[in-house]
Ligand SMILES: Nc1nc2c(ncn2[C@@H]2O[C@H](COP(=O)(O)OP(=O)(O)O)[C@@H](O)[C@H]2O)c(=O)[nH]1
């Protein structure tokens with residue numbers, strides 16, 4: 001248990017119907033009893049876990065600060081594992097700050113960002129992968145991202161890692177027993193065991209590693225640049241995908257000068273859409289800066305939507321863009337198909353994109369859904385995002401999983417090569433330790449500070 005008692009405003013700063021000041025630690029009870037009065041004005045008594053109505057006062061003067069609903073959650077069955085007091089007051093900046101100040105005057109110290117969750121981890125209420133997922137849940141941009149983050153908070157990743165570790169431990173025990181009783185046929189059996197069980201465990205570790213792609217995409221979104229020469233309908237396509245008029249659309253080529261960025265929720269995957277200035281040869285200084293920025297967005301993007309105007313004949317700018325994006329992950333879009341598609345244009349574009357072309361009209365919305373299908377296909381197939389996993393690794397965990405994978409592979413290689421069993425046992429042990437780090441066993445202060453400093457205050 002941590003010795004000092006921490007307090008913070010747990011709700012977002014601003015105006016809201018309710019705001020919460022949270023207190024955790026040994027002094028939570030005495031702070032509550034010092035600050036809260038019952039409706040008849042007596043000091044409140046906090047005993048069993050409960051919810052009470054009362055008034056928060058300035059203890060020396062008895063000046064009322066606000067009415068409050070008081071939640072009393074004694075440890076160890078609380079979020080942090082310690083005694084937790086929550087004062088639900090009116091959600092105004094001044095009210096919350098004065099209630100927090102009263103808690104600090106009564107003996108609490110200001111919590112650091114993420115310190116409540118850090119204590120929950122240190123007190124064994126959750127493993128590190130669950131604690132890390134709390135921030136993903138708070139920041140989730142789509143319902144799907146929220147659902148996946150919640151699964152992590154509930155411990156899906158940790159459960160899988162613990163289950164793999166348990167098998168590693170059993171395997172290691174088996175090998176070590178054999179070291180103590182060295183008979184040749186027994187050794188062979190142990191080696192065989194390492195190979196067969198190891199094979200299955202490698203697959204499970206690989207699946208965990210592969211789940212990182214979904215995690216990254218849900219956290220950061222897929223950077224997607226809409227590119228094409230001026231006037232093909234890029235801004236119109238952005239608006240159609242957003243389902244609102246975000247970008248300025250006119251029939252004047254060169255309307256979009258700067259890169260516009262907007263997140264959309266595409267079947268649960270956040271897409272960071274970038275509408276860019278049309279790329280063409282130009283003498284206009286401002287337009288040229290816009291074109292440079294378009295090229296930069298294209299280079300930063302994971303996916304390029306290359307847009308053509310199907311109702312027109314193609315020009316040099318169109319052809320140049322086809323080769324410029326040739327090595328990028330791209331989807332070729334033919335827009336304005338409500339006006340019909342010119343046969344020469346169709347033939348040339350279909351020759352360009354062996355994987356197929358999406359015909360649509362940003363104006364009528366026709367075909368926009370099939371573009372969405374295609375984008376999801378590309379994300380699943382080419383960015384290797386598996387949407388059906390029940391857990392997802394983050395970058396830190398992935399590194400450790402890779403190290404564990406190496407150790408397990410080398411244990412298996414040693415077993416296959418008939419090396420001494422000591423070597424096999426040491427490598428198995430190393431894999432076990434790396435997986436332990438992934439869920440926060442023996443996590444050092446530095447790492448914890450690094451992780452929890454990303455949290456918001458009061459969480
Ligand atoms: N008929 C038709 N016109 C479109 C379509 N998409 C865009 N436009 C028109 O094409 C012009 C250029 O559109 P805009 O989105 O500004 O093109 P951008 O320069 O590529 O961003 C505007 O007059 C739009 O109304 C479409 O699907 N069908």
Ligand SMILES: [Mg+2]
Pocket residue numbers: 234235236247248255256276277278
């Ligand atoms: Mg535009």
